[in-house]
Amino acid sequence: MTTTEPSSFRDQSSRLFVAESRFLRGFDERSAETFLAAEASGVVAALVGRGKLVAYTTVDPSSVPEIQPSALVICPETLPFVSTPPEWSFSMLKDAALLTLDINAELLDHGFILKDATAYNVTFKGAQPIFLDHGSVERIGEQGIWSAYGQFVDHFVSPLFLEAYAGVAFQPRLRGTVEGIPVAEMNALLRGSSRRRKGVLTHVALRSRLERSASGYGAERRTEVAATQLPRQAVKATIVKLRKLIARLESPVVGEWTDYEDAVPYADDEHEQKRVFVERAARSVGGGVLIDVGANTGSFSRAASGLFDTVLAMDIDPSAVDILYRRLASEGNTSITPLVVDLLNPTPATGWRNSERASIFDRATGDLGLWLAVLHHLTITGGIPLPLSLDLAAMLTRYALIEFVLPTDPMVELIGTSRSSEAAPYDLATFQAEIEKRFEVIEELYPKPTRLLVFAKSLAWDEASARA
Amino acid sequence: MGLITAYIDPGTGATLMQLVLAGTVGIAAVVKLKWHSIKSFFKRSAGTSDESQDAQAEDESPRSEAPDSEASPIDHD
Numbered sequence: 001m002t003t004t005e006p007s008s009f010r011d012q013s014s015r016l017f018v019a020e021s022r023f024l025r026g027f028d029e030r031s032a033e034t035f036l037a038a039e040a041s042g043v044v045a046a047l048v049g050r051g052k053l054v055a056y057t058t059v060d061p062s063s064v065p066e067i068q069p070s071a072l073v074i075c076p077e078t079l080p081f082v083s084t085p086p087e088w089s090f091s092m093l094k095d096a097a098l099l100t101l102d103i104n105a106e107l108l109d110h111g112f113i114l115k116d117a118t119a120y121n122v123t124f125k126g127a128q129p130i131f132l133d134h135g136s137v138e139r140i141g142e143q144g145i146w147s148a149y150g151q152f153v154d155h156f157v158s159p160l161f162l163e164a165y166a167g168v169a170f171q172p173r174l175r176g177t178v179e180g181i182p183v184a185e186m187n188a189l190l191r192g193s194s195r196r197r198k199g200v201l202t203h204v205a206l207r208s209r210l211e212r213s214a215s216g217y218g219a220e221r222r223t224e225v226a227a228t229q230l231p232r233q234a235v236k237a238t239i240v241k242l243r244k245l246i247a248r249l250e251s252p253v254v255g256e257w258t259d260y261e262d263a264v265p266y267a268d269d270e271h272e273q274k275r276v277f278v279e280r281a282a283r284s285v286g287g288g289v290l291i292d293v294g295a296n297t298g299s300f301s302r303a304a305s306g307l308f309d310t311v312l313a314m315d316i317d318p319s320a321v322d323i324l325y326r327r328l329a330s331e332g333n334t335s336i337t338p339l340v341v342d343l344l345n346p347t348p349a350t351g352w353r354n355s356e357r358a359s360i361f362d363r364a365t366g367d368l369g370l371w372l373a374v375l376h377h378l379t380i381t382g383g384i385p386l387p388l389s390l391d392l393a394a395m396l397t398r399y400a401l402i403e404f405v406l407p408t409d410p411m412v413e414l415i416g417t418s419r420s421s422e423a424a425p426y427d428l429a430t431f432q433a434e435i436e437k438r439f440e441v442i443e444e445l446y447p448k449p450t451r452l453l454v455f456a457k458s459l460a461w462d463e464a465s466a467r468a
Numbered sequence: 469m470g471l472i473t474a475y476i477d478p479g480t481g482a483t484l485m486q487l488v489l490a491g492t493v494g495i496a497a498v499v500k501l502k503w504h505s506i507k508s509f510f511k512r513s514a515g516t517s518d519e520s521q522d523a524q525a526e527d528e529s530p531r532s533e534a535p536d537s538e539a540s541p542i543d544h545d
Contacts, residue, residue, distance in 0.1 A: 145483055145486055146486060147479070147482075147483075149482050149483075149485065149486050149489075150479070150481070150482030150485070151482075153482075183481075202485075202488070202489065203485075206485065206488065207481060207482065207485045210481040210484045210485050210488075211480070211481025211482070212481075213481075214480035214481040214484060215480075215481075217480060222480050225480050225483050225484060226479065226480065226483060228483060228487065230486065230487070230490050234490040234491075235486075235490070237490065237491070238486060238489045238490055241489065
């Protein structure tokens with residue numbers, strides 16, 4: 001069965017379809033001609049070759065008659081997981097912005113340009129940003145304009161400014177929008193000394209003004225402005241300047257979890273036991289997708305990564321995720337993707353009819369879930385009853401490795417057992433009874449008396465696949 | 469704010485912004501190409517010239533033809 005990919009309706013000239021287990025993109029006459037010309041210039045192959053643009057194969061349109069338009073049909077490589085901007089840390093959004101600009105600059109040198117610049121056109125393969133939308137390529141002559149400049153600022157520059165200049169994490173804001181941060185809102189958000197920071201006067205204050213004044217223009221004046229063109233080199237210069245501006249941005253946000261590894265509540269030999277247990281479980285599942293639900297700075301994600309094709313290293317703390325991302329990016333890692341995920345408020349489905357951008361649980365599914373020292377935070381801090389947390393563990397992955405930190409453990413005492421309520425009891429008996437209902441336990445280990453590790457196979461998963 | 473922003477055309481503002489960002493080179497070429505539309509644009513937005521150090525374009529605008537007394541459609545913060 002072939003269905004339209006819900007996010008591709010905005011560009012009718014090159015539409016994306018989901019057919020069986022692959023993606024197909026159909027171009028109309030004009031966009032096909034443009035894409036083939038870009039191919040002939042060599043720039044497309046160069047971008048694919050360096051891992052900046054998703055690889056694709058060309059498909060004979062007559063073999064897929066259901067794909068329309070069909071002047072050209074390509075099959076882009078299917079990525080194991082497509083992360084979205086609300087799940088990125090500061091450095092990830094920054095690198096996605098730089099990738100967009102670099103692709104744009106390279107296209108410009110060959111007479112092409114990106115016609116849109118939504119951050120959703122980028123995702124990550126491991127810790128490498130990669131551009132998804134082959135339909136974004138448009139021609140530019142010797143004269144032209146980058147029509148996506150405003151969109152680029154809303155999607156990339158403003159969220160980065162918000163964090164770098166105002167110290168406010170951008171992820172919660174991006175969770176509630178599909179078009180980044182509108183410039184008028186950004187102009188209201190940046191106050192005081194942050195207004196004097198580099199780039200704010202132009203990209204935020206002046207642009208906000210120009211847009212307000214442009215709203216008073218008549219149709220004739222608008223058409224006149226829309227027809228304005230710049231020499232291609234001037235467009236390129238703007239992109240180079242934007243790149244410089246973004247490359248200098250740093251996040252001042254420091255989270256509460258980044259020192260966690262130094263304060264890890266295990267003695268060396270206990271930690272080693274835990275590591276061996278995790279590795280043995282990972283080996284027995286063998287391959288596919290590992291979802292590390294509370295990855296922190298990723299030591300267990302890294303330890304298990306060789307055994308899986310893809311690792312999703314999730315954590316609630318953007319700065320812990322950022323540290324992991326920067327390490328992985330500098331190593332050129334292409335299998336571990338760090339993600340900012342708040343399990344108490346995960347990435348929702350957004351956009352038109354709530355189906356334009358899928359929720360994280362519509363995208364993330366895996367073979368093994370690592371729940372190391374996560375449940376007590378969900379139950380005691382988050383107020384999520386144990387059965388509900390375990391429901392999620394059982395639906396997210398085929399197998400789960402769950403660490404239960406007993407109420408007598410110093411770390412649980414630290415967050416306060418007094419907060420454990422009757423509505424959400426937190427004790428070993430409840431945990432074990434609820435595990436039995438949802439999992440077939442394969443192996444258990446107490447690496448220390450107050451910590452229990454359970455490796456188990458999800459029963460719900462089997463039921464779900466039996467239904468399918 | 470919602471009602472007002474609903475009528476703002478982001479495309480026009482962003483295009484104008486790019487002329488500003490393009491700086492001297494870009495503006496000079498555009499001035500040569502489209503003198504009349506540029507002239508009327510700077511007449512209307514002359515009030516913003518002190519707002520940005522980066523907006524070199526403003527220095528290139530024909531200031532003499534944009535008297536300060538002219539009403540600007542841009543409201544100031």
